Amino acid sequence: MILLSVDVESWVHRPVFNVPLSRQTKALDGEHVLRATRIILELFKKYRAKATFFVLGTVAEWYPELIEAMKKDGHEIGIHGYTHTRLSDHTRESFDDEIKKTILILNRMGVGPRVYRAPAFSSADFLYEVLSNNGIACDSSVFPIKTPLYDGTAYDCRPFIIDRGIVEVPCSVLKISKLRVPAGGFYLRLLGGRINHILLKKIEKKNGTAVLYFHPWEILDIPDKEFVETDLKIKMSFLKKTFTYYGIPMLGDLEYLLGKIDFTSFEGARGHIDATLRR
Ligand SMILES: [Zn+2]
Known part of the structure; x- marks a missing residue:
């Protein structure tokens, strides 16, 4: 199954x-995430795809109508934190506070999130303990590749049971000899829909599941990005700027994959993942 x-x-x-x-506000977002997510929901409807949306608590607060739309269309809603603070910048207590706060926001909207x-x-090191204490049963925070941001090379991308019975479903990376080729996100923009389709199918065949x-x-370019960058005093080298915006908007590649793959959510794949774990 491909998630x-x-x-x-x-x-x-x-x-x-x-x-x-202090500046990560709804006003600065300017309804960008609202418009982009609505386009995504329409595409998923068109291709009858089911997905898991890992939602930031702040975005749920800004646009509760998005949560309603996800629910109405039968998608799963998981959590991505309250702010977008990296775990390395959290203490156990501040991370626990964010998880509790986000769960409460979603609970008030009739959602009981189970994935993170x-x-x-x-x-x-406190990740799984905090998740377990807050009733989260499944995590997808492992990306088994080394980049300047993270080092997940110790892991494979087959789902496994980790600390406290939590099921870890890593993101997808295909190992070809010593090379690791990731799928999704930036790598979907860089490598395109056709190569990502091949990667996801090969990873699914090898591991039983793959994750996009x-x-x-x-999905949407930032309007007036020169103005935004000037206002925020963002300084980027030419190379960094190229990578930051490369392939955006990537609607064509996403539609290509939606047309080729019968996608499901984490929830929809739960039975299949459990069977994979027992093997
Ligand atoms: Zn994120």
């Missing part, structure tokens, strides 16, 4: 922009 997931955060939360927490993905695939992830800010 479809969206990390629902605004462009203001992107680590590359380094926007101070950490901002920027970050990790901390992407973000709403990959």
Whole structure:
């Protein structure tokens, strides 16, 4: 089975922009995440795809109508934190506070989240303990590849049971000899829909599951980005700027995959993952 997931955060939360927490506001977002997520929901409806939306608590507060729309369309809603703070910048207490706060916001909207993905695939030794204490049964924070942001090379991408009975479903990376080729997100923009289709199918065949992830800010370009960058005093080298915006908007590649793959949510794959774990 191939799992479809969206990390629902605004462009203001992107680590590359380094926007101070005090300025990560609904006003600065300018309904960007609202418009982008609505486009995603329409696409999923068109292709009858079911997904898991890992939602930031802040975005749920800004746009509760998005949570309603996800529920109405039968998607699963998981959590991605309250702010987009990396786990390495949290204490056990501040992380626990964010998880509790986000669960409470979603509970008030009639959602009982059971899955979690950490901002920027970050990790901390208290991760699984806090998740378990808050009733989260499944995590998807492991990205088994080394990048400047994270080092997940100790892991494979087959689902496994980790501390406290939590099921870890890592994001998808295909190992070809010593090379690791990731699917989804930036790598969907870089490598395109056709190569990602091949990667996901090969990973599914090898591990029983594969995971596609992407973000709403990959669907729509930021309006007036020169103005935004000047206002926020964001300084980027030409190379960094190229990578930051490369392939955005990536609607064509996403539609290609939606047309080729019968995607499901984490919840929809639960029985299949449990069977994989018993083998
Ligand atoms: Zn994120």
